[in-house]
Amino acid sequence: MSTQATAPERNTPPEPDTDRRAPKRRTARRTGGGFWAALPWLTPAIILIFVVVVFPAVYMIYSSLRKIGMSGLNQGWAEPGGNTPDWGIFSNFARVFTDPNLPRILLNSVVWVVVVVLFTVIISLALAQFLSKPFPGRRLVRMAVVVPWAASVVMTTTVFYYSMDPNYGVLNKFLQQLHLVDGDGFGFTKNPVSALISAMVVAIFVSLPFTVYTLLAGVQSVPGETLEAATVDGAGRWRTYFSVVLPQLRNSLAVAVLINIINVFNNLPILQVMTGDLPGYESDTLMTYIFKTMQLDQRIDIASALSVVNFAVVAVIVAIYVKTVKPLKEV
Numbered sequence: 001m002s003t004q005a006t007a008p009e010r011n012t013p014p015e016p017d018t019d020r021r022a023p024k025r026r027t028a029r030r031t032g033g034g035f036w037a038a039l040p041w042l043t044p045a046i047i048l049i050f051v052v053v054v055f056p057a058v059y060m061i062y063s064s065l066r067k068i069g070m071s072g073l074n075q076g077w078a079e080p081g082g083n084t085p086d087w088g089i090f091s092n093f094a095r096v097f098t099d100p101n102l103p104r105i106l107l108n109s110v111v112w113v114v115v116v117v118l119f120t121v122i123i124s125l126a127l128a129q130f131l132s133k134p135f136p137g138r139r140l141v142r143m144a145v146v147v148p149w150a151a152s153v154v155m156t157t158t159v160f161y162y163s164m165d166p167n168y169g170v171l172n173k174f175l176q177q178l179h180l181v182d183g184d185g186f187g188f189t190k191n192p193v194s195a196l197i198s199a200m201v202v203a204i205f206v207s208l209p210f211t212v213y214t215l216l217a218g219v220q221s222v223p224g225e226t227l228e229a230a231t232v233d234g235a236g237r238w239r240t241y242f243s244v245v246l247p248q249l250r251n252s253l254a255v256a257v258l259i260n261i262i263n264v265f266n267n268l269p270i271l272q273v274m275t276g277d278l279p280g281y282e283s284d285t286l287m288t289y290i291f292k293t294m295q296l297d298q299r300i301d302i303a304s305a306l307s308v309v310n311f312a313v314v315a316v317i318v319a320i321y322v323k324t325v326k327p328l329k330e331v
Contacts, residue, residue, distance in 0.1 A: 057311070063304035065089045070298040078301060092305035101281040101289070108196065109265065109285040109313075115200050117260045120207040121253070127208070128215035129241070149209030157273040160202045164188035189274055192283035199274035199283075203264060211256045218252030219245065254325050261321065265314055286310045 067075045080086040080094065087094040096102065131142055148156060163170045166185030175181045189195045222245055230240045268287045275283040284292070290310065294303035 060304050060307050060311075063301060064092055064308045066301055066304075068299075068301040068304075072300060092301050093309070095302055096305050096309060101284075105281060105284050105286060105289050108283065109287075112196070112200065112203075112271075112285050113261060113265050116203045116207065116264045117257060119200075120204050120211050120260055121257060123204065124208055124211035124215050124256070125249075125253075127212045128219050129245075131212070131216055132219045145212055146209050148206050153206055153269045154273060156206060157202050157270045160198070160205075161189060161273055164198060166190065189277075192275070192278055192280070195275045195278060196283045199271050202270050202274065203267060206270065207260055207264065211260060214252050214256040215249060218249040222248045257325075258318065258321060261317060262314060265317070266310075286313070 065078055067078050069075055077089045078091040080091045084091060084094040084098055127145070131138065131145070162168075164172070166172055166187045169185065169188075171188070172181060172185035176185065187194070188198045226244055226248075227240060230244045235243065266287060268291060271283075271285060271288045272291060275288065281289060281292075286306065287310070290303050290306045293299050293306060
């Protein structure tokens with residue numbers, strides 16, 4: 001009897017728990033209004049991004065499609081001129097891509113970025129490893145590394161420029177005392193090749209502080225237990241560094257390289273001080289070429305078209321780098 005009486009009770013489906021479902025509906029309603037609730041806090045950042053990033057980029061593209069006179073007067077949409085092909089409102093880009101100096105300028109830009117970033121990273125890896133070890137005066141050495149970062153880039157470059165002067169430069173006087181150059185000195189900044197190489201040296205010197213401290217933070221985050229385990233397993237210093245430490249620096253290294261690529265590619269002050277007095281375009285990169293087109297030739301429309309090309313080149317390089325390296329990927 002007891003079995004028959006309790007069987008229907010076991011087969012009866014449980015009633016829905018309305019008390020548990022009600023909070024979910026309330027949570028969903030609150031989440032739906034999350035964007036509008038956060039909008040007052042996001043508005044200042046959105047306005048800043050629009051004013052600093054979006055509006056200048058849009059106006060740059062707009063100027064590249066216009067005909068702007070030497071006085072800065074906007075004279076309408078761009079028109080073909082000279083021997084350039086008729087590209088309609090894109091005629092400014094036709095002048096850019098048919099410029100015989102463009103291949104040399106693009107080559108200089110690639111060499112400039114690759115050499116500066118490569119040597120900056122190699123030297124920074126060595127300095128970061130050195131500064132991570134305890135030694136007397138380490139704090140002072142770390143503070144000294146910051147000096148090129150804290151000083152004005154133009155001031156630092158000017159000091160290098162005058163130190164390389166063939167007549168009264170400190171560097172030439174030092175090389176003369178070592179009998180490495182003759183009495184006339186060597187004009188480091190007087191010909192395109194040596195001037196560009198000198199600018200690379202300055203750019204590496206200026207780029208070191210940020211890169212060193214970025215990699216130093218990564219080196220100090222490597223667990224000590226991992227290094228001890230590698231030592232116990234019989235790994236030497238070089239094997240431990242390349243097999244244990246360097247893989248742990250992947251994220252720091254990837255971010256440092258990415259930021260250096262952007263900064264070096266768009267660097268104008270160093271190149272302008274070191275190579276700005278040279279005639280022609282043999283030592284120019286895209287940034288100095290844009291500056292000369294705008295200031296010397298007073299062609300704001302062509303300079304805007306060059307700026308669009310420069311932005312596109314940087315965007316493509318960054319996109320390929322991010323797609324290939326994946327800077328934020330977990331190790």
